[in-house]
Amino acid sequence: MFSLKTYGLESLRLISLPCLYAERFIPQIVLHIIKHPPNYQSFVLKMKNLMCLAAVLIFFIQTAILRTEANIIAQTCQKTPNPPVCLSSLKSDPRSAQADIYGLAIIMVDVVKAKSTTTLNQINQLLKQSPRDKGLIDCADRYNAVLKGDVPEAYEAINVRRRMFALDGMNDAVNEANGCERNFAGRSSHPLTKLNKDVADVASVAAAVINQFG
């Protein structure tokens, strides 16, 4: 959820603005009213009320806007298997503020691509030390498939709004990450566990976002 603090501060600032302006212009308005006689008091009052009314309206409107934007992200992430990962992935990308469901999906695929690239780099590093490790070689193949097959497929499918093929790409990315992890089943600890889990997490979130296409 967006923090109450920023919300409060933002709205306070916006409310105060029109009223400040109102204050500034009141002397000029008063002068104008003095030149053009009666009911200047009520007129001034009316103007002041109008200003503050405008302020309140703006307050509510921007609240609604902020809430909607925040709500798209919140609502979308609620329907994923891992809302915290979803929220942190989306919010760390400034584009998410203005994004529709397709934009959010693109952002998630970007995250999948980034994490898969990191993982593949790590695998290649490990391969330099153990170039004949069958598990590592298979992992390299899998992440290669994610980056050369799954991710481009997802991008293109999202861009043309074909949910089925975008899902194929991200679901397979989950499976490739899990497949790589299976290669090390039984080994006490190895450096790819967290990376594989990260990719599987973000890819399953990406799939869940894609699944929400209208």
Added chain:
Amino acid sequence: MADTRPLLLSDPDALPTAYTPLPGGSSSPEIRRIHVKEVLAMFAGVVMVSLLVVIIGNTGQDGNVYHRHNRRDKPMLLAASPTKETATKAEKAEKLQAVTRGMAAGVSEKSSRLYSSDVGAGTPVYPWNNSMLSWQRTAFHFQPEKNWMNDPNGPLFYKGWYHFFYQYNPKGAVWGNIVWGHAVSRDLIHWLHLPLAMVADQWYDINGVWTGSATILPNDQIVMLYTGSTNESVQVQCLAYPADHKDPLLTKWVKYSGNPVLVPPPGTGVKDFRDPTTAWYTTDGKWRITIGSKVNKTGISLVYDTKDFITYEQLDGVLHAVPGTGMWECIDFYPVSKTSDKGLDTSQNGADVKHVMKASLDDDRNDYYALGSYNEKTGKWVPDNQKIDVGIGIRYDYGKFYASKTFYDQNKQRRVLWGWIGESDSENADVKKGWASLQGIPRTVLFDQKTGSNLLQWPVEEIEKLRLNKKNFDKVQVKAGSVVPLDVGTATQLDIVVEFELDQKVVESAAESNEEFSCQTSGGAAKRGALGPFGLLVLADDSLSERTPVYFYVVKGSGGTVNTYFCADQTRSSVATDVVKQVSGSYVPVLKGETLSLRILVDHSIIESFAQGGRTTITTRVYPTQAIYGAARLFLFNNATDTSFTASLQIWQMNSAFIRPFSPDAASHASFTPVTVFIKFIVPFGIFLTLYFVR
């Protein structure tokens, strides 16, 4: 490259003759006869030699094509050294062979999971090697030489050729960069690849040349309507037609200059408007098409009339809609005869006719159809049974089968169904092997006159041309809880026809059960019941460590009714962990007096099975690692607890369809190139002469 010019006696001095002029004498008639004989004999001999040369030359050429076909885009090698693995595998197979020949105790129970993670003994498995991946390619199913394919497009018959177009990615083994591939065949089985028919080269289809259908007008003119995804990802309908109607191969296509001819109407999402159907002719003298869409979660079919395929008027309302089914893709709408065994042209209607409405559901990736009646005046179709309406009732196929499309084959007066069969493995494997997806064997579609409530699908009869080496197995008795091997030789390319008879006494005395059976949740062929499962173990190895059961499961329901289910079980189809492992299938209607019958086409990584003459079908993709090549076997199995059965089988080996790129020589009996003339006319003459003179 063989020299195809026959050697001719152009130079009389080049060859010795037996003629030496007698000194001072003119040749007598006798000598002249000898001359003629010998010359003819030598001519015949020369013809024979050149025949050999030509034949060898041609075979060499074709052989190269096949090798090229197989070796192209060799999949990446895995780390596992092939020789070591195959050695240990062979050892294993041999050892187990001694133990398991004959009756086994029945298959053990094991839990099945999608993408099972039980690797056993903690040893990770990296199964995919070159040999296993190459084996997966099919011998007689349509597939391009490499890369990704999906929906069938615009199938038609024209000037002696069956045409098939398909969604194709020229750049990789995953969906993307979609264009129209093209292939032709004389018989729906032997396909020849042609160049791409349409690519994404206009603003209105730059983001995808998607699915479409062909309409053949009465003057034999062909009109193709397809969906384009524009530069702004809006789905529009576009018109295309052959560049040269005199070219029977329809190699080149032209897009109408005024495209798109249809854009999403108001109220329709710009991304929910695709896959136009073949048009049917109305009594108003207009052509009518339907296009799939949705409103919220209701799948709908929009209707348009046109006279010229260029301007359209949208009809009010929809042809049909079903709430909760989501987007309707690849709609198909066609008539079937209630009384005849022939297919019907798409424009047919009448008292004798039922209309089939079909949709591919984007939400669950299955093809559903329903039978009903079409009222042309109201422009509406109404299902016979709302409970099994489109999207909530019968599926064409209970396995992997999507985006299917029929066409009316005017050549043989039948309705033929194409279906896209995707992969059930990981994209890693697809990228490695360099290709993904198949088309099912084309099926004829008929109204089931016996049940009146479903269609019958059956592989086109031309597939029988591939049958070789028939083996009969008459009345094989299989007791409860046993497995019987069937000696068929290589078991990777088979056509199996089998009939089962259960022990009627056991069926009658079986207890009634409240069991709500469903293949999907049944746990597969390992779960034993009184009257099932029983059937065949396809693509099994000797030790049964891998096998794909295709089987019946009979249940005695309340009131004594006997219900039969037909399933295919992938759960033990492979020891690989990243392949789909589901149990698929459905209830199959079995009428009184009918035996249980199955037809199974096995073609490497695809198994197509048809129950009760095609009332229920299941297409399965499997990726065994051991039960491949010469190690693949076929078994009968009976995992029921109470009943035995008697099975009679006819099993054929299946030849390859040699699907390859089109070349003029390959165009079979239609062509009269010098080579074929030489082979067919002059050579037999030469053979005859040689034999006559040589005696």
